[in-house]
Amino acid sequence: PIFLQWCLRHLMIAYVISFSVSLGSLIYTRHQNAELLSTRVRQWALTWLLLAFNAMVVRIKENNFRSKFLALEVERKFQTMFDDVVKKMLPEQAIARIMEGVERTGEVEAYADPYREVSVLFIRLNEADAGLRAEDLVAELNAVYVCLDQLVSYHADCYKVETVGGEYLVASGVPEACPHHACAVAKLALDVRSTLSSFDWSSGVHVHVRMGIHSGELVAGVAGQAMPRFRLFGDTV
Numbered sequence: 034p035i036f037l038q039w040c041l042r043h044l045m046i047a048y049v050i051s052f053s054v055s056l057g058s059l060i061y062t063r064h065q066n067a068e069l070l071s072t073r074v075r076q077w078a079l080t081w082l083l084l085a086f087n088a089m090v091v092r093i094k095e096n097n098f099r100s101k102f103l104a105l106e107v108e109r110k111f112q113t114m115f116d117d118v119v120k121k122m123l124p125e126q127a128i129a130r131i132m133e134g135v136e137r138t139g140e141v142e143a144y145a146d147p148y149r150e151v152s153v154l155f156i157r158l159n160e161a162d163a164g165l166r167a168e169d170l171v172a173e174l175n176a177v178y179v180c181l182d183q184l185v186s187y188h189a190d191c192y193k194v195e196t197v198g199g200e201y202l203v204a205s206g207v208p209e210a211c212p213h214h215a216c217a218v219a220k221l222a223l224d225v226r227s228t229l230s231s232f233d234w235s236s237g238v239h240v241h242v243r244m245g246i247h248s249g250e251l252v253a254g255v256a257g258q259a260m261p262r263f264r265l266f267g268d269t270v
Contacts, residue, residue, distance in 0.1 A: 124192065124208040127255055127263045141261050145254035151206035152248040153270055154191075154218040156181070156225060159241040160199035163234035173234060174199065180232075184224050190217035194265055204265060207253045215248050222246065
């Protein structure tokens with residue numbers, strides 16, 4: 034589109050110059066014989082017509098290219114936002130495995146990988162004691178979970194697995210192996226306790242947190258085709 038705009042601009046400049054020169058030529062040849070004047074008029078009329086036609090063609094092409102360019106930009110932005118949302122829902126390893134299955138069979142294929150050394154941190158909130166309406170409880174749980182998400186992001190070796198009601202599940206050693214997985218979740222647990230110690234529900238009830246850590250082996254992967262999520266399976270959880 035930028036190149037076509039440049040062409041259109043220079044065509045318009047050429048059109049103006051041609052019009053000025055032709056007008057001067059016609060004025061100059063006005064005192065000549067009628068046949069020469071008629072020839073000059075036809076020549077310059079043809080030149081103006083060709084320039085106008087070229088300008089119209091360039092303008093149409095510029096509009097078409099601009100529409101395609103804008104469509105590609107919208108598609109690129111949507112794909113970027115979609116990728117960001119998917120990466121927040123699934124680890125990159127799971128996304129790669131799912132895409133391989135989709136490219137091969139056209140469907141989401143279940144898979145499960147064993148992990149020998151994993152530590153899982155269970156965080157349980159006292160949302161049942163808050164005495165809040167469902168709408169208010171969801172809003173305040175979301176605020177707490179956003180805070181916990183930020184804490185997890187500060188600990189590179191920890192991965193948020195899921196939330197179920199007032200339970201928040203974090204793991205280390207999955208989906209990427211971590212030799213100090215127990216220490217990683219223990220440090221996160223200390224930060225969670227320190228951060229939530231000053232939290233209160235809007236009803237005035239203090240936010241109490243119960244946490245537990247369990248280390249061992251488990252299996253992790255994606256099961257099912259509808260709404261695929263990265264899950265942990267085994268006695269460790």
